Amino acid sequence: MSFTVNGKKRLSIIGAGDYFRMIGPGVRKNFNLVQVVDRGDYSPEPGGLRNHVQREAPDAVMIITPNPLHASHVEELAPLGVPIFLEKPIVTSSQDLDRIQACLRINPRLYCSDFYVDVWGSPLMYWLGKFVFPSILSQIQRTTAFDVHSVTEIGKIRRVEATILEGTGSAASFAGREWLWNAEYGGVLWDMGYHELILWFRALGEALKVSKVYRFTVDTAPRGASETFGEVWHESLAGIEFHYRVGKYIESGDDRAFRIIGDAGEITMKFGDPSQLILDCGSPILLAEIGGPCLDFTAAAFRDYVESDPSTPHGLDVAKLAVNCMLETRAHPDFR
Numbered sequence: 221m222s223f224t225v226n227g228k229k230r231l232s233i234i235g236a237g238d239y240f241r242m243i244g245p246g247v248r249k250n251f252n253l254v255q256v257v258d259r260g261d262y263s264p265e266p267g268g269l270r271n272h273v274q275r276e277a278p279d280a281v282m283i284i285t286p287n288p289l290h291a292s293h294v295e296e297l298a299p300l301g302v303p304i305f306l307e308k309p310i311v312t313s314s315q316d317l318d319r320i321q322a323c324l325r326i327n328p329r330l331y332c333s334d335f336y337v338d339v340w341g342s343p344l345m346y347w348l349g350k351f352v353f354p355s356i357l358s359q360i361q362r363t364t365a366f367d368v369h370s371v372t373e374i375g376k377i378r379r380v381e382a383t384i385l386e387g388t389g390s391a392a393s394f395a396g397r398e399w400l401w402n403a404e405y406g407g408v409l410w411d412m413g414y415h416e417l418i419l420w421f422r423a424l425g426e427a428l429k430v431s432k433v434y435r436f437t438v439d440t441a442p443r444g445a446s447e448t449f450g451e452v453w454h455e456s457l458a459g460i461e462f463h464y465r466v467g468k469y470i471e472s473g474d475d476r477a478f479r480i481i482g483d484a485g486e487i488t489m490k491f492g493d494p495s496q497l498i499l500d501c502g503s504p505i506l507l508a509e510i511g512g513p514c515l516d517f518t519a520a521a522f523r524d525y526v527e528s529d530p531s532t533p534h535g536l537d538v539a540k541l542a543v544n545c546m547l548e549t550r551a552h553p554d555f556r
Contacts, residue, residue, distance in 0.1 A: 228252040229279035229526055234269070234293055238396035239284050239307065246516030247282070250523040254278060269296040278302060280526045286399040287410070291316035298327040303526045305331045309414045309546070310539045312405050317543055324533065331525050332535035336384075336415040336491065337422050339517045341478065343497035343508040344489040347371065348423055355520035362508045365499070373501055375484030379461035380420065382478045384412045384491075387470035394468065400446060407447035409435070409546060412466035417542035418535075419478050426456040428545055433554035436467075452549055 231251035233240060236258035240247075247253055255276040262272035273281060282305040283293045291311055297304055310332050311317050324330060337345065342356045349368055352360075386392050400406035420428065436449040449467035456462065476491035485501030494511030498504050510517075525534050549555065 226252070229523070230254045230277065231280050231282065232257065232273050232276055232278040233282045233284065234273070234297075235283065235285035235307075237284070238390075243284075243515050243518050246513065246519040249516060250519040251280070267296070269293065270299060273297060274300060280522070281305065282522070283307060286405070287312050288399070288402075288405045291319040294320055294323050294330070298323040301327050301329070303329040303331060303522075303530060305333055305522050308332070308334045308418070308539070309410055309543060310536075311543060312410055312546075314544070314547060317540065324536075328532055329530050330533040330536060331522055331530075332533065332539040333518070333522070334415060334418045334535065334539075335515075335518055336478075337418050337535070337538075338521045339514050340491045340495045340510070341419055341422075341489050343495065343510055344478065344487070345422065347487070347497060347507065350422060353521040353524040355524050356510070356517055359512060359517060360508050360510050363506055365505050366507045370499065370507075371487075373485055373499065374480065374482030374487055377424070377460055377480055377482050379463070379481050380424070380479065381481065382416045382419065382462075382464040383475045384415060384464075384466045385470045385472070385475040386412075386468050387473045389474075392468055392470070394446075394448075403446055407435075407437075407450070408466045408468055409447060409450040409452070409549065412468075413450055413452060413464060413549075414542055414546060416464040416466065416478070417545050418538055420454075420462055421538040421541045421545075423478075423480070424456070424460070426458055426460065427541075428454040428456055428462060430545070430549050430552050431455055433549055433552045435555065438469075454545075 228251050231253050232255040234257045236256050262268045280303045281297050284307045285293060287309055290306060311320060339356060342352045343360050346352045347368060348371055394400040400411055432453040434451040435447045437445045437447045439445045448469045451465045454462040477488055479486055479488045488498045490496045493514050494509040496509040497507045499507050
């Protein structure tokens with residue numbers, strides 16, 4: 221039987237790597253962490269993971285394993301019927317996307333996570349009138365210039381420029397993220413370009429067509445070649461240009477921003493701690509920011525989802541669009 225401690229829901233985590241160490245403090249603030257499952261902790265036989273997790277009777281599960289394992293882990297844990305947190309990218313193939321879809325018939329309580337949208341980008345989402353979890357909304361500091369209806373101030377949207385370039389700190393390399401060297405599942409497009417696509421689909425919601433792709437890859441035998449820089453150009457059906465650049469091992473340092481440009485001004489979400497929302501219609505104005513230990517808020521958003529007693533997925537619609545768009549990008553003739 222499941223029960224709570226100090227009002228906190230019981231949580232099992234699948235995956236004890238670097239990401240768990242990053243979000244662990246926030247997890248412990250928001251949940252009663254009863255189990256952390258790593259490789260070798262359970263039988264590899266079908267049902268082994270489910271049986272191992274079921275012994276702790278969790279109220280929810282977080283899957284933060286390398287993405288090639290996501291579909292099989294969701295298949296194992298869906299029959300438990302509890303909310304499942306799934307780290308991005310949810311999958312990296314159309315076959316695995318079909319497997320996830322099939323699991324929803326058993327358990328629709330799937331939380332498709334993206335930190336750039338759910339936490340760092342929450343001021344932009346709120347300004348656009350999109351849903352923001354209550355725990356995250358309470359962390360957004362708005363200035364007197366903030367107006368949720370001011371999206372009209374930038375005029376007709378013409379293009380979107382986005383960057384996630386990481387050249388400093390622990391995020392600057394593939395260290396601790398060894399799966400990024402995998403040519404099929406890794407690289408910066410799946411790891412970081414996926415964020416950009418989720419931001420696009422959540423913010424603007426328009427279908428995209430890939431027009432051009434550029435990648436820089438390094439060969440690290442015996443690991444093989446993997447991309448450390450990617451640049452993609454899209455166009456929406458409405459004619460809006462979408463251009464993003466992502467990369468690690470960037471000598472120029474860090475640059476993380478999502479900029480929506482209209483014919484009367486632009487709105488920029490600058491990601492960091494704090495993340496700042498800036499409106500520029502002639503002169504820049506700080507509209508809102510979210511600060512503090514933002515990684516802790518990852519678990520707070522999931523706690524909100526769990527405590528809402530959900531009957532539908534969160535973020536799955538845009539996650540599917542992002543996966544399919546990334547698969548189209550990888551199938552483009554420029555992708556070589």
